Amino acid sequence: MEIRITDTSPAQQIVSAPSLTLSLPRPPIRFYRHGWQSWSLAVWMDPFHELLVMKPDRFHTRQTDPVYARHPHPNGSWLGAVELEGGKIVFLGALGLDAHVAFREGQLQGWYETGSGDWLVSHGDEAGIFTRYAELLGERFGRGRVKKSPRVWCSWYSLYKEIDEEKTRYVLKGLGDLPFDVVQIDDGWQAATGDWKPNAKFPSGMDGLAAKIRATGRIAGLWMAPLTIGESSSVFKEHPDWLLQGFDGKPVSSGYEWGGNTYALDATHPQAAEWLEDTIRTVVGWDYEYLKLDFLSSGALPGKRHVAMPREAAYRHALGIMRRAAGDAYLLVCGSPILPSLGLCDAMRVGPDVASSWDSRLYSYLLYNQTTPGIKNAIRTSINRLWLKTLVHVDPDVAYFHIKDSLTQEQRQLFQDLTEICEFKATSDLPDSWTEEEQTNLRQWLEITQETKRTGRYTFTVGSRIVDFTPAMELPPQPRGFDIILRAVVSWLGEQLWVLKVWDFLLRTKPAKMKKYGDL
Numbered sequence: 001m002e003i004r005i006t007d008t009s010p011a012q013q014i015v016s017a018p019s020l021t022l023s024l025p026r027p028p029i030r031f032y033r034h035g036w037q038s039w040s041l042a043v044w045m046d047p048f049h050e051l052l053v054m055k056p057d058r059f060h061t062r063q064t065d066p067v068y069a070r071h072p073h074p075n076g077s078w079l080g081a082v083e084l085e086g087g088k089i090v091f092l093g094a095l096g097l098d099a100h101v102a103f104r105e106g107q108l109q110g111w112y113e114t115g116s117g118d119w120l121v122s123h124g125d126e127a128g129i130f131t132r133y134a135e136l137l138g139e140r141f142g143r144g145r146v147k148k149s150p151r152v153w154c155s156w157y158s159l160y161k162e163i164d165e166e167k168t169r170y171v172l173k174g175l176g177d178l179p180f181d182v183v184q185i186d187d188g189w190q191a192a193t194g195d196w197k198p199n200a201k202f203p204s205g206m207d208g209l210a211a212k213i214r215a216t217g218r219i220a221g222l223w224m225a226p227l228t229i230g231e232s233s234s235v236f237k238e239h240p241d242w243l244l245q246g247f248d249g250k251p252v253s254s255g256y257e258w259g260g261n262t263y264a265l266d267a268t269h270p271q272a273a274e275w276l277e278d279t280i281r282t283v284v285g286w287d288y289e290y291l292k293l294d295f296l297s298s299g300a301l302p303g304k305r306h307v308a309m310p311r312e313a314a315y316r317h318a319l320g321i322m323r324r325a326a327g328d329a330y331l332l333v334c335g336s337p338i339l340p341s342l343g344l345c346d347a348m349r350v351g352p353d354v355a356s357s358w359d360s361r362l363y364s365y366l367l368y369n370q371t372t373p374g375i376k377n378a379i380r381t382s383i384n385r386l387w388l389k390t391l392v393h394v395d396p397d398v399a400y401f402h403i404k405d406s407l408t409q410e411q412r413q414l415f416q417d418l419t420e421i422c423e424f425k426a427t428s429d430l431p432d433s434w435t436e437e438e439q440t441n442l443r444q445w446l447e448i449t450q451e452t453k454r455t456g457r458y459t460f461t462v463g464s465r466i467v468d469f470t471p472a473m474e475l476p477p478q479p480r481g482f483d484i485i486l487r488a489v490v491s492w493l494g495e496q497l498w499v500l501k502v503w504d505f506l507l508r509t510k511p512a513k514m515k516k517y518g519d520l
């Protein structure tokens, strides 16, 4: 079906079609690309400048929608828009799952991967259109249930995999009476990815640790990746039929991590579904009332399922199982396909990971990968996902408070302002790393909610200050000359498992050193 958009065509219509082409009144100046899952790039980009394929390919399954990783035209998941000279936009957004939008031959084209569905076709004022789209999504998929987002201390960005019970107890002591609502244990506690029981670093068990967190008057939070199955787990070894199968009959790799391949749980298999439900019930039974469910896009990868269904419907089925099993627990989804998570979670990570650096030449420029950790990538994608705020708590990742050489005070402040705008506040800073001044700043940030207002696509007021995120928006130039060869070489290296293992070993993110606080 084709619709010709002119200055006089209706401002908004809902159309049902398997695919749809919008012809534009004039060539656009920007294309809004919306990435598939939390970490995938969302950006207003030059429509006539295609994005390079991001490298290494090996990571496509966990950083973007692998089906479209090599799509030759600017494209995005479920929705797309173009900006015309003068500022008005033309918008095409699916109201169903498994849909994609591209800018091609001067037109906006949208399609459903299987079957047909509804589309919002609209043109006019950007803010109004995105608000309307979110409203329609809320009616169809539902919204988060919790009014106010909790203030979270998360272990990942300081302790990484080195987390253990003793360090957590020092952190609890160091946090004193700082008003955090949740202390969340991240990756590093589990016996294996797929074996969601504690490893030897947690001698009191996870129920014991939850009790210690709760004794400080806070909610206990726990990270898990229930749809991702590592090679060393018992699910992998004992239940190969629970894994998503490729069309070649082999299990589908959901990426490289933790020294090997990971696979995907096929929750359409009744026994896998039962295991998933039990797994969530168990951790909730340990008294974790805040769950960070990570690497969820594994559940929406293409492949052969026990019960054939479109991949995002299968993911939604899996998340529905977790939502029901979690009872009243607060669910933060991460690495999660965006639309299919709506209505089944309370919060959603809306950008890639932060790091205590602004940007990386190797990752962003040479590998052309905007999903890798860094403040700039995290700000860019999160700002371009703010329209989700009326549907779910939007988590832009953690803010830094202590002075690290690689971030300037302005960059640190910019991210703190983003958390204020997102109304989701979390940090991973170790309590003993703050100077007195830093701790005062942190306490104020936790205690005071500043008023924020959007004044433009990238400009806001926070309290009485004007905040401009434009410096985080630009995309790196495409490598030229010798850098093209360098890109080819590092991309090739990035595909080799042995290189990644050596890289992991050499560059293993070293956890910050902890001071001890005397007796526990």
Ligand code: 9PG
Pocket (backbone or CB within 6 Å): 039, 059, 062, 063, 156, 186, 187, 223, 256, 257, 294, 334, 335, 352, 353
């Ligand atoms: C724990 C972390 C933290 C973090 C999550 C997630 O390979 N990757 O592309 C990749 C992307 C993100 C990532 C890890 C690996 O981080 O966002 O907050 O929980 O997992 O492992």
